[in-house]
Amino acid sequence: MASKLDEEIPSDSDMSSREAESDEDLIEDDEDEETVQEKKIRLAKNLIEKLEKQKESKALDKDQTAYVVRKLEEDLQAKTGKLKKELANKYTSGTIEKQLKGHRLSVTCVAISSDKKYIFSGSKDGTIIKWNFESGMKMNTIKKRLPNENKNSNKGHSKEIYALAISDDSKFLATAGEDRSIKIWNPDNLEFIYSFEGHRDAVSGLVFRANSHQLFSCSFDRSVKIWNVDQLVYVETLFGHQDKILGIDSLNKERCITCGARDRSLRLWKVVEESQLLFNGTHFDSIDCVSLINEEYFFSGSNDSTLAIWNINKKKPILAHKNAHKTSVHNENTSLFGGGFQPTNWICSVKAYHNSDLLASGSDDGFIKIWAFSSSNNTLNERFKIQVNGFVNDLQFSEDGSYLIAGVGQEHKLGRWSTNKNAKNSILIIKLNSDDLK
Structure with missing residues (x-):
């Protein structure tokens, strides 16, 4: 008899914003989604075969052909959720190359352009600051709109910034x-483009x-909203979480993953199928952050200092790493939402280098930790850690995986119940050192 962990996940019909489909229907929909991509995949495969045949001719240099073939194969695997680069064990250590200081209060979020030229921080x-990646110099600032200023005269945010996102083509x-x-800007000059309104509470x-201008947002109002940034229009709202949504991520497919704080659940929203999948278990306190590893796996971090790895086809986590951040250098922590529970060190941020086995997590224990995840035997092993003083509120990998960007503050991004006065409100540019990374 198969265990419950091996059961396929049904859609959550009781909490779905629309009528959910049966397990059988969901399986058929996934197959249909592959069929929609069939033409592109077939054409790409034909191109790969053509390039391979040209290896023996003088039409293309062999090295160049091999590179193109490899990249095309990786793109295909990424789109179908099958790409799993094994990179983590090639990394040996992390070095903080630059510490960017410019924010008066805690840095809550960071983003890096795909060409690795610019960093944005909130x-x-x-305020929102644009930085030059290479020099570490401040390039531009979107100032906070003051309460007595006309809303139309200054289009900056009027309160704390919680989230940043930049499109893959660096257009938005x-x-x-x-x-x-939700405000949309031109990353080149930080000129204001448009403001999306609709959430009834803070946008978290x-x-x-990936490779689109479809934007997902999540909020304390328990909803996920979808926006078309090309046309500057609202698309739809998704409901299901029973508490504040604190984290969101998406890859190539038209869907996103979210975590719902004290409802202790994660949800995969399948937009095309008009359904959602519910995941819970393991975490016994607020789930604060989540990141997709690839289209099949994702991982989450919680106030209970647990990192969990999930498979989208399983109801429960396939792996739980308890006390992932447990050595405290700052012992004034209290639970994010009260209630008396005092975790060792809650997980403030998690990030996967998409489509690989390389993961990172941050807390307030004095370290960013780098992990290697093996899907073949369901293990999560710590590779090394980087000493950081303060709350690691956000983490982002560079497009090529050679750098990790961290947003650090004296306080947690969502509260002021605890303060580390020795920390610097800053952005860290961390070089990931490797003996063999190509």
Whole structure:
């Protein structure tokens, strides 16, 4: 008899914003989704075969052909959720190359352009700063709109910033926070483009779907909203979580993953199928952060200092690493939402280098930890850790995986119940050192 962990996940019909489909229907939908992509995949495979045949001719250099073939194969695998680069064990250590200081209050979120030229950061001070990656110099600032200023005269946010997202082609920068609005900017010059309104509480997370201008947002109002940034229009709202949504991520497929704080659940929203999948178990306190590893796996971090790895086809986590951040250098922590529970060190941020086995997590224990995840034997092993003083509120990998960007503050991004006065409100540019990374 198969265990419950091996059962396929049904859609959550009781809490879905629309009528959910049966397990059989969901399986058929996944097959249909592959069929939609069949033409592109077939054409790409034909191109790969053509390039391989040309290896023996003088039409293309063999090294160049091999590179193109490899990249095309990786793109195909990424789109179908099958790409799993084994990189983590090639990394040996992390070195903080630069510490960027410019925010008065805690840094809450960071983003890096795909060409690795610019970093964007948001803070509790309500400002957004654009940095030059190579020099570490401040290039531009979107100032906070003051309460007595006309809303139309200054289009910055009026309260704390909680989320940043930049599209893969660096055409749009999205920002959001406590003032409930989502603002779209031109990343080149930080000129204001548009403001999306609709959330009824603070916006806690933003993510662009890969290679698109489809934007997902999540909020304290327990909803996920979808926006078309090309046309600057609202698309739809998704309901299901029973508490504040604190984290969101998306990859190539038209879907996103979210975590619902004290409802202790994670949900995979399948937009095309008009359904959602519910995941819970393991975490016994607020689930604060989540990141997709690839289209099949994701991982989460909680106030209970547990990292969990999930498979989208399983109801429960396939792996739980308890006390992932347990050595405290700052012992004034209290639970994020009260209630008397005092975790060792809650997980403030998690990030996967998409489509690989390389993971990172941050807390307030004095370290960022780098992990290697093996899907073949369901293990999570710590590779090394990087000493950091303060709350690691956000983590982002560079497109090539050679750098990790960290947003650090004296306080947690969502509260002021504890303060580490020795920490610096800053952005860290961390070089990931490797003996063999190609």
